[in-house]
Amino acid sequence: MKTWQRSLVMACAILALFGGVAYAQTPGSPSAEFPYTGNRTAVWIVAQLHTLFGAFVLGAPIFIIISEWLGYRKQDLRYERMAKEVTKVTVILFNMTAVTGGLFIFVLLATYPQFTTWFINQFYLVFAVIYPFLFISGTIVLYMYFYTWDAWKGEKKGRHIALGVLLNLICMITMFVINGPTSFMNTPVKAEGIPVQDLLAAASLWDKIANQSWIPLNLHRIDGNVAFGGFVTGLIAAYMYMGAKTQEERAYYDWMGFVGSLIAVGATLFQPFTGLLLAYEMCDYDFSFCPYMMADQLSMFFEMQGAMIGLLFLAMNYYGWLSLKRIEGAEKVRMTILAPIVMVALPFVMVAVMNIYWIPDPMSLAFLVPLILVPFLFGRFIPMTVSARTVIKIGFLVIIVSDAIWLTPRGFVATGANMAAGLELPSDWDILASMPAKVSAMFSLVFATVVNYFVYNRAIKQGTILWGKIDFTSQFVLIFLAFISIWTMGLMGAVRSLAKKYYHTYGLMPDFTVESFTPTLSYSAWWITGITGVFFTVVSLAVFVALRSSSSKVREPESSPVPVRAK
């Protein structure tokens, strides 16, 4: 796509946004009826697509700038090439973010005109001035960043990196700003003893933005977007690896997939905890969110989340396992026996401790922190060691056991109200369904992955990586990781939105339409799968357009710095 074509698409999207804002001021506009999907699902589709594209274009710049900086610092051209290739895809997807954003506003206005008018009026300055300004600034800086890539080399590289930092700042602020209205829909301003409508009338824009779930949502989305950027980079690398014709290309894309997944895994490790913080703040705002999400209508959504996160951690560690197989000398790597012992003991000890000292009681840390540190502090004093492969295999067992704990519900029923004897956990084993058990399972998944990372790191130091020699299965694992993580993102996005129950904005603006109810998990899964499928199709096409055509040409000598055998 040429620059003028991109600019045209962007201009149309911005016009749509402004037009939407203007249309929203028309009082009493009748709502449209979307055939087949219904209005709510129509909004759901465009909103989720916009969120996915937005998450990538906000997350990818973080990934890109780190990569460019590493390339500059280490004088390793692979980082430079990876950063540029991901930027090419990002530029295309930036347009898609604008297009889906404009479409989102139009669909929202057509389907829920009264609510949209009210909502835009609550955040008029954000929707009419701040967000478009940031979006346009981000677009300009992104294009400047992309088109100055080759011009600002050598001594001017610092200037280019500074431009990338500016892009990241704008993207970050854009996300913080738009998270204000998003989180406001779940946790609008409230104060004890004051009617919400009166409070809302007196609230400033800042009061509305800085609501109770704003910061947790920001944190959850920052690391979510970094993980997202990493997983999509892994996906791009997998596609390119599959289409590579030379061993040299395979070596480079093997490396790119590895770096992408490494950054994604690092960010994913924080995801469960920032997600927990978000849920905690929502439950603190109104406790009825908690049973609705965890025990009633949405409880099976969380079961599905547990299943997907279990698969995600299995796949992440499986990719690590396949990566280890292509390290010459990895079989000689050994680790203290304390590591697998603590790994196996951790889920059970943690359930027991947290059942007595529940968060935020610091006593739980007094028991758990020393236990976690034992292999790292005392490992060198214990002569008994086990092979790296044994440690990783034990790690897989721990992941499966942890996921079994995570997936054990109080009852196999869609809502607590339908609990029956044949479907309920025996009361003596209630502990398996308790929050301490879920948090322990979550932490054990993370701990096993961290231990595997240490094993892998030791293998890299002691052995030699044969880039391009990885098992071909690993490319399917990279695709699987990207798909599952994005699907889970869609699922949790649906949960966050459905948690508002029969409100557009919780406690303030009820949803009087016939679609105001909790959909089934199966129905939601169909749509989430469809949305993820569409996103993947667009990303695949973007990769094809941006990278395949250039890779088919003869590469310049400076862009092929990777020897097949390299550390």
Add this chain to the structure above:
Amino acid sequence: MGNVIKKLVIGLVVGGALVGISSALEFPFVFQMLYFGFAMLGAVVFMLLDAPPLRTMSGRKSVFALVAFYILLLCTVCIAGASFFPQFDPEDEKGKIAKILKPQIDASEKGKTEELIARAKALDEQVKALEERLNLLSGGQVVAEKPVKGPEPPPIKGSSEVDLMKVGEEQWQLMECYNCHKLKGEGGKKRGPELDNIGTLLTVDEIKEKITDPKSFMAEGFEKEWEKGMMPGKFKDLMEPADIMALASWLGTFKNTSVKTPRPIKKK
């Protein structure tokens, strides 16, 4: 192949053992199957760990493999996986939501009606002004017609005729109080006190006060929950005063002294 058979046998043995143990511990069948499923998942994972490497593909073969992989992924994990779990029936909720939102819908319809009445009044005044002008122009020959009196509206059913207890019980279900409070041996997840003896400990007015202002009373032993404000303060906004009174009156009838309902402590 030997790897697959070996892992499969181990998976079946471990799965069988888990079923046996969970059965002995009186876990329902569905939980036994869950653990058996995890044993088989473990077997698959270990099969994959020791599987021989996949040969590098390229060209059409890799595209075909990619498409097949996507279809498998979409159909098995994402769609079939989600459909495997128990599904919430939206019909259970639709009636409840309609009842909860009814006062607000009525209020919004009422609002529209009031607006129409105001517009009609304004139009009426304009018509009167026009009539007066016409009277002046025609020398008082035009006589305004008397408005025809419409039929009397049907009498609204008084609240006294409604079964207060039935409304109270209905509100208990609608507001999903059972999510946190146990009553008649049903519901409750230990988040809030069991209420079977609440009628002995609080008057109807006090129960009403607790519903509208959860901080007004604290149940003994629920200090943490009270401090955290676990009971939402939204009911005064969500419920009609008559419904709150009905719920409080219904709860006030529970005087089962054999149940240890914690003593409420006045806080405000």
